[in-house]
Amino acid sequence: MMKLSTLLPFTLLVAFNTVANVATNPIYQLEVEPAIGKMVTPSTAELCSVAKGTADYLALGEDYDPGIITAGMTAQFGGDLERVKRTLNFICQVQQEDELSGSPSRLMDAEFIAQHFDVIRWMPDKKQAQGFAKNKPLLKNIPDDQILLTKYYIKLAKGSAKKTAETPYALYALPNDEKGLTLEQGNADQNLTRHKLTKQDVLTGILDKDNLAEPMVWLSRYDLEDSLMQGTVKVDIAADHDNGVTNQFFNVHRNNGIGYQRNLKKEQQRRYWYFKKTDSVMGYGKDASYKIPVYPLVTVAGDLAHLGLGKLIMLTHNGESRLTVLADTGGAFENNQYQLDYLGGYFKNWDDYINTYRTFPDYFEARILLLKDK
Structure with a gap:
């Protein structure tokens, strides 16, 4: 004591x-x-x-x-x-x-x-x-x-450049209707895609079906949930055919505005993060432009x-x-x-x-x- x-x-x-x-x-x-x-x-x-x-x-x-x-x-x-x-x-x-x-x-x-x-x-x-x-x-x-x-921790994951049976869930870039907008502009417009969808909505594949956002890398459900929770992930990305594997960091960019619920398991959380490619592990920043x-x-x-x-x-x-x-x-x-x-x-x-x-x-x-x- x-x-x-x-x-x-x-x-x-x-x-x-x-x-x-x-x-x-x-x-x-x-x-x-x-x-x-x-x-x-x-x-x-x-x-x-x-x-x-x-x-x-x-x-x-x-x-x-x-x-x-x-x-x-x-x-x-x-x-x-x-x-x-x-x-x-x-x-x-x-x-x-x-x-x-x-x-x-x-x-x-x-x-x-x-x-x-x-x-x-x-x-x-x-x-x-x-x-x-x-x-x-x-x-x-x-x-x-x-x-x-x-x-x-910094999540280590194996991913794929394309959707596969083993990696059916993507980390998405900021939706297309928000590209080029500042954080303040994006937060002010509640009609943007980011504000409309829960994590469970995204998991249905709606972003791909309607071409609303770019999938940057495909992961397993376990690795997706871990990435959303930890905030930073380093992915070994298997490319097509014999092009080998590349390593890429991804860091959370902006979320759908739904608060984290401390009494829910990670799979039950409705908050969803869109990601951005980075060169290293990133900590705090009000937006991905400066962390x-x-x-x-x-x-x-x-x-x-x-x-x-x-x-x-x-x-x-x-x-x-x-x-x-x-x-x-x-x-x-x-x-x-x-x-x-x-x-x-x-x-x-x-x-x-x-x-x-x-x-x-x-x-x-x-x-x-x-x-x-x-």
């Missing part, structure tokens, strides 16, 4: 707040003596890459993506948006300096972390979690002082509306800590301040994923780091 003596009393937190009229939230508390332990971040170079991509997205400004490009919960600790960006830029500065000098990464030094960052301990909002805890032991059993850390490139093991997804995009988050379990960047989200994170999703790697199916993460803990201490003001 945490030492409550290391946390500033809530009354002192109010005094610490330097932003006028910002509501405080007791699940976040400034930690004076953070228990960091041993740093085990898998790759500081890839951490830097995610940090840079996220800082570049934040630099687009609050008007570009209102409600997401914000200071988020750190505003109550004086963490304005500029301070969030400085935190991300500092991560890359340190990583690059150490790489050039051939020195061990200072980002793997717990004393360096404690010296340069204000540490905000995040306790789970268990009241929120209990609203979805029926038949879900992981939510029911969330500890008082640790968040739930679920995992998501953040991400890497496994240093990226987390969460509630961007509350936490704010780009938070540097340290996850700790049994005295080992890893740094991650909040650079993605998902339908399960609407009004969710008890959970993060850890980008765990590349997997073909749930069995591969479970075998890899069988002993990986479900709950972690979570700390949000802000670069100290000089």
